[in-house]
Structure formats: C-alpha cells, structure tokens
Amino acid sequence: MEAKALLMAEWGITSKVQCMVTDNASNMILSAQLLHLRHVPSFAHTLNLIVKKALDQTPVINEIRQKARKIVGLFRSSCKAKDKLVEMQGLMGRPTLKLIQEVDTRWNSTFDMLQRLYDQREPVAAALSNLNNDTAPLTSIDYDIIQQSLSILQPFKLATTEMSEEKRVSASKLIPLYRMLQHKLAQKKGNATQESTVQLGSHLQEGLHSRCGGYESFRALALATLLDPRLKNVAFGNAAKAQEAEKHITLECALLMRSNTNPASSSSSPSPSPSPSTPVETQDSLWELFDTRIHQTKMIHNATADATVEVKKYINDAYLPRTHDPLTYWKERAVIFPHLYVLAKKYRCMPATSVPCERIFSKAGEIICKKRSRLSPSTADKLIFLNKNL
Template sequence: MEGSCKRSRSLVWNYFDLVSPSKVKCMICDKQLAFSSNTSSMLRHLRSTHPGVTEEYDNPAVSAHTGTSKQGRQEELDEALVDMVIKDLQPFSTVEDKGFKAFVNKLDPSYILPTRKALKAMVQAKYCAAKEKAMAEVKQATYVSLTSDMWTSINMDGYLGVTCHYVTAEAKLATVLLCVSQFPQTHTAAHITESMSGLMTDWGISGKIHCMVTDNAANLVATAQLLKVRHVPCFAHTLNLVVKKAIDQTPKLQVIRQKARKIVSLFRSSCNAKEKLSEMQQLMGRPVQKVVQEVDTRWNSTYDMLQRLYDQREAVGAALSNLNTEVVPLTSGEYDIISECLTLLLPLKHATAEMSAEKMVSASKMIPLYRMLQHTISEKSTKVTREESIQLGVHLKESLRSRFHTLESTRVLALATLLDPRFKTIGFGNPDRVREAERQLTLECASLMRSSPDTVHVTPQEPQPSTSALAPSLEAACPTDNLWQLLDLRVSEAQRVHSATADATVEVQRYLMDAYLGRQEDPLLYWKERITVYPSLYQLAIKYLCLPATSVPSERIFSKAGEVLCKKRSRLKPSTAEQIIFLNKND
C-alpha cells in the first residue's frame, strides 16, 4: 500500500518497481536498490546511470509545465511499441537489441525503452483487456459457428485452434479467435471434446453453436458428434481431395507432374541453375521469376508449379540445355497437355480462393458453386483435344459428383442457400430439394413465431373460452372439473400452430417472390434493411449465414503461430504465444 501511495506522488515510480517492502528494481537496467520509504536513492540512481530521464526533476519549470505531457508521451510510445510487437510478431528481446536501442534514441532521446519483462507485462495487460472485450461481443451474438483444426509446432508441441463466426447487431460478419492453445494430450476425439467444452463454457457460447466446420479428420468429425453440434466438412479440403484424385487417375499427367517436380527441384537447389534461368529470362525478354515448388497438401500449388513452368517454358528449356544435368526437360507435346489441363483446373482454383475469403458470407455459395463448377468443367471439356486432358475432365466431373452430390440434401446448406437473396431457389439443381428446403424453412419460421415473446400462450389455468353457446353454462356448473379442458387446450394449440404456419408461409413466399440481389452485393445488408419486413426470417438469416464454408480461418491461425513459435523464440511459453496470436488475429 505504501509503495502504491508513493507511486501516485512521485514520478520516480515511472522507472521503478517495488519488488519487496525493502527492495525496488529499476525498469531500465533491472538493478535492485534498497528502499526505505523515500525515493532519494532511486533519484540518485537515475541521475548517475540514466541522466537523460531526470530533466523533469532537475528543472522545476520543465516539471511544472511538461511533466504530465512527458508521462503521457511515454505511455503513448509504450503502446505503439506493444502494437509493433503484436502486429509484426517481434520477439520481446527486440528492446534489448543494440541497433534498435540506438534507432529509438535517435528518434526520441527522452523515450525510455521498457525492459523485456515490462514489455511482456504490457502485452499481457493488453491481451486481458482485448479478451474481455471480445467475450462481451461474442456473448451478444444470438448464433455462432466454429471452425477448428490441430497443428504441430516446430518444437513438436500439439496445438488446438478454434475460431468463432457470427453476425453482429450491425449485420456484419465477425470472426474472433477463441484460442490457439497447447494440446499436450493425445489428439483423440474425447480429449478434444473435453477441451472444447471448457472453451465453449468460458466464452458463454455452449447453447448458441449452430455448426462446426473442420477438415475431414476423423477425430474432429467425431468431436462434433460428441459435442452434439452439426458438422460441415470444409469445402476447400473436399475440393482439394477432388482435384488430387482426378490428377492421380490421369497417368500421363502424373508423369508430367513428376518431371516438373524434378525441374523445379534443380532450379531451387542449384545456384548455377538458378542464375542460368535468370540469364535466359533476361535474354528472351521474359519476367525474371522463380519456379514454384509444389506442396503435397495443397493442389493449387500443383497448379501454380505447372503454370509457372508453362509461362517460362522457353527460358526453362534454354537454361536446361546449357546445364550439365540429367534432368529431362518437358516436351512441346507435354506443354500442350499442361496448357489444356490448366484450362480445366482454373475454375477450381478460382473457387478455392473465393471460398477461402474471410469476412464474406460463404456457406450459402456451396450449392450454387458446385453446380457452376459442374457446368464450367463440362463446357471446357468439350474444347480440349488431348486424350490426357479429356481424361482429366471426366475424372474431375466424376470426383465432384462423388464428393458434393449430397450438398442439396444437407439441411443447413440448403437453408443457407435459400436465405441468401443472391441465390434463393435458383441456386438449386433439383426441384424436389427446393420444395423440401422451402418446407423446412417455413416450419422453422413458424416455430420461431410460436416461441416469440409476443405470442399468447394458453395455460391449463386459463383455458380459452369455448365458442359454443352451451360451454359457459357447463363451465359454470363444473368450474373445478372441466370435462373438456384437454380438448379445448388441444384445439387452442392447433389454432395457434395453424396461425403461425400460415404467417410463416406468407413471410417465406413474400421473400422468395422478392427481387434477387446482385451476386457481388452483401446479403447481410439486404437483411438488415428488411428486418421489419421479414422479422422471423431475419433471425434465421443471421443463424445460417454466419456459417463459413471452410476451416481456412483456423489454418491461417497456425500460419501466424509458425511465425511466433520459431527457432528465435524457442523459449516462449505457449500461454504467451497464445496471447500474441490472439491480439494479432483479433486486432
């Protein structure tokens, strides 16, 4: 208590921490001094060791007129430093680097850099405030959807990442990182379920979760089942499986792919080959570009590898002919096959990129986008001439149908499509599925109307008056033993259900007859402007349109985590890493 009082009276406490009743520590150099209820020794230390910070004590005029502003300036720069560490994922040790210290001193000699420990404490304080704010915002959401994924760090530590998606009161799609926490247990569904249950309770979303989107990993699918949450497979991962299978089923394309990998490996591992390629590109007036390495887990990297080789085919061929290597170049016929196959694969690449965008309504696109992919690939298949390209087109269509043919019968996706004013019924391909989706939407809308606070509920204590002229005399004769009470209640409930169903039917049909929204426009803005026109459908729209189409948000968390948990920061605690990533992603 005494230390805190001293802090409020003396600006010396801006540079010292009370570590015990008789000890203080300098925040600039970490030196500890004896403390006996006065600041004299602390001020002497500052004057002798850090003379640049004592101007406000040694010059009363400066202290009187600028002391407060200096303190405010110190806090302002501290906050900017914390933001830099978070946004650029810089290590706390940055403040100890000689070059950084000299740079800061040149910019503002009066600014005292915090110690590494002080900076870490500032980040922790910012994390606590940001998490509290995020929790308050998430608790305001009526419905949320989750994405989840598992990851292993460079230190072979397991991590669980979870993101939350919801529609705000301003009808904006919001994404919040809930956690990217160390997961020391085995990655079984039971352990993941236990961890996620605690997380859901902490964030107050246990009864609000509409769906969970993950890849096709069996443990994550089982986790959704154990949590009794609807599971939706990641569209991007499924599309990746579609393309990889189609390529694997096209033998000649596989041979070309293997040859391409060897060519790329040469130019990325040999300095001589790399320089020769650059030389050839300049001589031919081509852009100086590096070849692209394929990543086994991402099919679009295969596309990028083949596309770059095709674009630089003359320079690549010339460079290989001038190198002493056993790597076999691609032939002109093979490049023709690559060109036609790239034409077939391009729509799938566009679809992957579009569906992986964050802060955009996406789940409602899955059904219409699948239909457009079928149509586009069928159309492009008629224009290719090479046998290998024709085979690839057939395999792509078969694989698409095999993986996505159940989309229209998936209730959450069908209702999301129907509630997206850009698509409605025209987004479907099967008329029976359209009728079923309309029926389900009407039933859910009617259920919402019946459960509305404005609805009058009939209770056994207050039965509705009978319409029969004889009823009053019967009730008067037997007020405590109404023979017809059960039937009267059932009739009343049936009337209420009928009324709600009729009202829901009217609201749904009015919406479906309304004009379509442009494909590039925001469906959430549409619903915000019509909240009074379609009040029940608005509630269902924010429920179904907050669902992301992919689990990419969780994967992007781990891309950031890889930058934080690197060799330079091998001593960083998992809890501190989580704080930094939380602030970085939720900024």
C-alpha cells in the first residue's frame, strides 16, 4: 500500500484520484480503504457474479450448459466433426460459423455459446447424427429452454456491452440501468413458460436486488447521475434519494463558492462611511469576534442561496437527448453553471467498470510474449499506447 501511495505521489495524482474502480474481491476493497480512496465496484464484474450465480442455482439450465459444452468441445476439437458441420451448413444454406465455447470467467461467453448453438441447431443436429460418437444431442425441450433463457439474459448482455465501452462516460448510467434491468427482467420473466426459466428469472432478480439495490444510496454514483444532463433526477426510482442527491450537490456547490471567495477583493472595496450614530471602532475592538461571525454567516447564507439558484436552474434546464454527449453539454455551459461544471468534471470522470484497464493488461500480455521477450520497457509502453489509441 505504501508503494502505491508513493507512486501516486510521484505521478502527482494523489489529489486528483476520485475513486478506485475494481472487482469485488476483498483484497481490492481493502486496498482502497488503506489508500483512503472511495471504492466503486466494477458493474461488469457485478453483473458477471449475478448471472453466474443464477445459472448455477438453476439445475435444469446448468445441465443443459454441460451438454452444450460437450457438443461445442466435440466440434472444436475434432477435424472430422468440423468438416461435417461445415458440410451440413452448406447443404442447409446456413452461414459457415464456428461454435463458441464457454469461458468460466465471462458469463457473456455462456450467452454467446447458447446463442450460436441455438442458431445452428439444425446443422449441429444433422452433423451429430452422421458422426459415430456418444455425444448426446440437445432435445427440442432443451432448445425451448435455451430460447427463453436467452430472452431473459438478453438485457444483461446489452448492459454488459454498453458499460464496457471506453470512450463514453458511464458511472451516471448505473442507477438507471439497474432500474431498466429490473423492469425488463420482470417483463420477460412474465412471458416465460418453462419452469426452469422462471426460476432463472427469480434468481436474477434476487441477485440484482442484493448487489445493486443500494446504488441510489451511493453518494458518488447519485451525484454523477444527477450531473448527467440526460438523466438528472428522473433516473432515480426513489424520489427521496433524488432530493438527497440534489441537497448534497447544492452543499458541495456552496462550499466551492465559499472556497473561491477572495477576501482581498472585499477588503479592497470601499467600506461604507459610518453613520453619525455608529461609534468608530478602535483597532482592538470589543465586538471583533461578533462582527467576524456576522460576516461569516453572511458569506455562508449568500453562497447557499447562490448555489441553490444554480442547481435549480440546471435541474430546470432542458434535458439532453439520451444519445447526445453530456461532456459537450458541460463544455458549452461552463459559463452558465461554473461551479456545477467543476463538480461535473469531478464526478463524471468515474468509470463504471474496470474493463478498459483489464483490456490493456490483456493486450500487454499479447505484445510481451516469448517471441518478443527482449522488448525494452519504453518500447513496450509505446506499442501498448499505439495499440489502444490508434
């Protein structure tokens, strides 16, 4: 932890780090606590835990997954099976597509495996019937369960894809996405006819509520959502939480206004001449403490009033269309909402997931390999930078 703190100080980012976005591992949470940083769980990792647990808790679907893995493993490991599948795809006029194998660390690979297997179910069944092996094919009931399961899992797939983007602000989407997932899940669960898919939907609802139900109480996420001109307070499911976020942003705005007040400017301004009834104060005034408190009270009152006006003006401003860039909005209104602009830069910089960072490490593992083991650190840095930015 000391090494990380020293590294942050060396890079000059100690005061600039607003949060630490990691997976839900206990060692990462403890790391953020020791560094005195706000910890934000990676949303993609949270969704991965929710879906994987729900799938494992549904025995029928878990059994279908095991059968699907064996079928995909056969067509990926046997050249004869591969050729037979390509032949059947050609005879049936289907595109020549390989089957996708499930990866334990990514739930969306399970979705992709079942989706590809369902789309290619006729060529796969025909190829299996022409092969001399003991791999059990999937039945029509299995495929019906797969179809309904894919429908229930589709919103989670879309959410995972959207929140794994690298060039869009994302933290402000967590609260509304949680609400939209709840809505879609209830809708699709109601349309399910298979008992196993209904059971899967129930497990997903439980996991979603237990892991994401407290997002609106997470101040950093609530303020990021409120400062998104596409969402503001409409994104909240709980009106009280929206009012609480508005109160916190007003307090921070007022604090920022007070910190930006220049005492020298007030002292340089001409002071009003005392009235005949006002006694002239000596340098060692008896009322010095009282006058100081009155001055501070006026400053706090004025800053709070100005902050309230600025926040209300922003809340009442027209909503930005959901497909537009909120960063452009804040850049254009930096003069209109100067203090909220500063807070927007503070809270909108938070990523919702650690996926982009993990992609860089994965790419580094591909670049620095056995065949390129003599790359210098500076060359490796440049190659990784070019790979991620070109």
